[in-house]
Amino acid sequence: MATTTTTTPPQAPSYPNQVTGMYILARALRLLGIDAMYGLVGIPVTDFAYLVQEEGIRFVGFRHEQQAGMAAATHGYLTRTPGVLLTVSSLGFLNGLTATANATVNCYPMIQISGSSEREPIDLNQGNYEALDQLSIAKPLVKAAYRVNRPEDIPTALVRAYRSAISGRPGGVYLDITTPCLGAVMDKAEADKLFFTPVDMCPSMPPAPEAVDRAMELIAGAKKPVILIGKGAAYACVEGQLKELVEKTGIPYLPMSMAKGVLPDGGPLSALSCRSTVMSQADVVVLAGARLNWLLSRGHGKWSPDTKFVQLDIAPEEIDCNRPIAAPVIGDLTSILNAMIERLPDYKMSMDPQWVPSLQAETKTKAVKFAERLDAAKSASPMNHWTALGAIKPVMDANPDVILVNEGANTLDDTRDTLEMTMPRHRIDCATWAIMGMGMGSAIGAAVATGKSVVAIEGDSAFGFSGMDFSTICRFKLPVTVVIFNNGGIYNGIGVNLSNNGDPAPTTLDVNARYDKLGEAFGAKSYYVTTPEELSAALTEAIASKAPAMIDVQLAADSGKESGHIGYLNPESLQHITV
Ligand code: ADP
Numbered sequence: 084m085a086t087t088t089t090t091t092p093p094q095a096p097s098y099p100n101q102v103t104g105m106y107i108l109a110r111a112l113r114l115l116g117i118d119a120m121y122g123l124v125g126i127p128v129t130d131f132a133y134l135v136q137e138e139g140i141r142f143v144g145f146r147h148e149q150q151a152g153m154a155a156a157t158h159g160y161l162t163r164t165p166g167v168l169l170t171v172s173s174l175g176f177l178n179g180l181t182a183t184a185n186a187t188v189n190c191y192p193m194i195q196i197s198g199s200s201e202r203e204p205i206d207l208n209q210g211n212y213e214a215l216d217q218l219s220i221a222k223p224l225v226k227a228a229y230r231v232n233r234p235e236d237i238p239t240a241l242v243r244a245y246r247s248a249i250s251g252r253p254g255g256v257y258l259d260i261t262t263p264c265l266g267a268v269m270d271k272a273e274a275d276k277l278f279f280t281p282v283d284m285c286p287s288m289p290p291a292p293e294a295v296d297r298a299m300e301l302i303a304g305a306k307k308p309v310i311l312i313g314k315g316a317a318y319a320c321v322e323g324q325l326k327e328l329v330e331k332t333g334i335p336y337l338p339m340s341m342a343k344g345v346l347p348d349g350g351p352l353s354a355l356s357c358r359s360t361v362m363s364q365a366d367v368v369v370l371a372g373a374r375l376n377w378l379l380s381r382g383h384g385k386w387s388p389d390t391k392f393v394q395l396d397i398a399p400e401e402i403d404c405n406r407p408i409a410a411p412v413i414g415d416l417t418s419i420l421n422a423m424i425e426r427l428p429d430y431k432m433s434m435d436p437q438w439v440p441s442l443q444a445e446t447k448t449k450a451v452k453f454a455e456r457l458d459a460a461k462s463a464s465p466m467n468h469w470t471a472l473g474a475i476k477p478v479m480d481a482n483p484d485v486i487l488v489n490e491g492a493n494t495l496d497d498t499r500d501t502l503e504m505t506m507p508r509h510r511i512d513c514a515t516w517a518i519m520g521m522g523m524g525s526a527i528g529a530a531v532a533t534g535k536s537v538v539a540i541e542g543d544s545a546f547g548f549s550g551m552d553f554s555t556i557c558r559f560k561l562p563v564t565v566v567i568f569n570n571g572g573i574y575n576g577i578g579v580n581l582s583n584n585g586d587p588a589p590t591t592l593d594v595n596a597r598y599d600k601l602g603e604a605f606g607a608k609s610y611y612v613t614t615p616e617e618l619s620a621a622l623t624e625a626i627a628s629k630a631p632a633m634i635d636v637q638l639a640a641d642s643g644k645e646s647g648h649i650g651y652l653n654p655e656s657l658q659h660i661t662v
């Protein structure tokens with residue numbers, strides 16, 4: 084019988100009065116207040132991760148770098164400090180970079196730190212272990228990218244990365260640290276002199292007073308104004324200012340997906356269910372941390388050509404990008420909204436007295452129709468998306484402080500429509516790129532960053548991209564419940580293979596897959612549910628447990644349509660393939 088042996092964890096070289104680049108990096112992170120790092124170790128960063136833990140920084144080790152990156156991005160979004168991702172060279176770097184690029188597109192602050200192999204053989208293309216010119220690859224996809232070759236440059240490089248990630252328009256930053264730099268040895272006394280406390284890492288950027296006046300003028304003269312709240316406002320934590328502005332002016336508001344809950348979805352001035360009416364009828368729309376991108380038809384489509392826009396944003400280059408903006412106000416949202424509120428007493432609103440009541444009447448009618456839809460789905464067996472959401476809604480309503488992570492196609496669209504949010508920054512989803520594969524990472528980042536419970540509502544296809552990192556939820560014993568809507572496919576499980584060769588269709592997955600067994604494999608409390616009653620009981624128990632849980636929700640294979648609400652984005656000639 085083999086005797087039990089204990090293995091010593093790898094240790095960074097220890098010299099009496101000397102330290103390595105890795106030590107300097109770990110120290111510098113700690114001194115900047117970084118308290119969590121997400122990543123996946125290997126050559127050349129394994130020892131560094133040990134040092135990170137030794138510094139008292141929480142290291143959350145993942146199964147796939149992309150998910151670690153999604154976690155870092157979500158951490159950044161929820162804390163307004165950079166989430167930090169650690170990757171190994173070459174493929175690990177590339178896997179992580181997808182999340183850093185996605186963070187940049189979404190304006191989430193994060194720093195990807197990657198080990199990279201020594202420069203000389205890369206530059207001469209001589210074929211070295213995991214050789215890749217990582218800095219050049221990262222550059223076009225991130226807000227800023229830096230390489231550190233010397234240990235004495237590490238503290239400065241990290242401060243620059245930190246500033247780039249959170250100041251101005253937030254985004255992803257890449258920090259390339261070469262293997263020789265990580266291992267380079269310095270006198271500790273010299274190294275300690277390198278650290279400094281940076282001043283004002285995210286300076287406030289007050290708007291020009293004349294820009295505020297121009298905007299106020301337009302708003303005050305509007306007959307049918309609306310404030311369109313984006314996730315930039317959620318990020319900026321301006322719910323207090325927006326509440327005051329809305330209450331003092333009586334202007335209704337419409338949230339973008341992740342801005343749901345900045346002001347309550349169900350509030351009397353919420354125009355959440357009147358999107359088309361707002362687009363076609365509002366004469367002045369205030370974009371508060373929202374971009375006029377594809378999610379808003381780039382300012383065309385249903386929008387009235389006469390609508391005038393006021394845009395409150397930190398990024399001047401955003402203005403006029405799709406449609407002329409009548410009143411741009413550039414600055415940070417806190418300063419902008421404070422300035423607007425301060426100027427309010429000087430303006431008299433001229434809102435049409437029928438505008439709000441007409442939106443409220445429409446909201447009422449739509450709410451009745453929606454309730455009827457959920458009601459009609461109650462008895463469907465097997466369940467469809469609406470049956471399941473009808474069961475989930477009261478449970479989520481009873482747990483308003485649970486953070487919702489949501490991805491999929493129909494699962495995304497229908498969940499967004501069904502679940503009302505009452506608290507800011509409690510909804511994290513596929514966001515600007517409408518990507519799949521953010522679920523487990525985002526759920527982990529949200530749980531670690533906030534300590535709150537998380538429910539991730541996932542399409543079965545969406546879950547597949549990140550499913551293995553359910554094991555990370557379990558290893559770190561996070562209060563995350565994963566709910567999988569299993570309809571056996573991408574969009575649905577009834578795709579047809581046009582060749583009849585017996586293979587599944589491109590959209591077909593497995594409607595009989597038992598995801599609850601996957602949960603069990605990692606020790607989570609797991610449920611397989613086939614009725615709304617079972618689902619509601621399982622979700623209630625799972626949230627209350629504050630422990631990892633997995634709920635496999637059995638749906639009908641024909642529940643859900645191709646591409647959910649955005650099927651119109653497909654080339655028309657392809658639309659016949661799935662039913
Ligand atoms: P949504 O998808 O909800 O419309 P976007 O990510 O498209 O949100 O837009 C967010 C906008 O908010 C971006 O244009 C970004 O520059 C802006 N933004 C982010 N942080 C701030 C801030 N602190 N102050 C002002 N604008 C901000």
Ligand code: MG
Nearest residue numbers: 542543544572
């Ligand atoms: Mg599906």
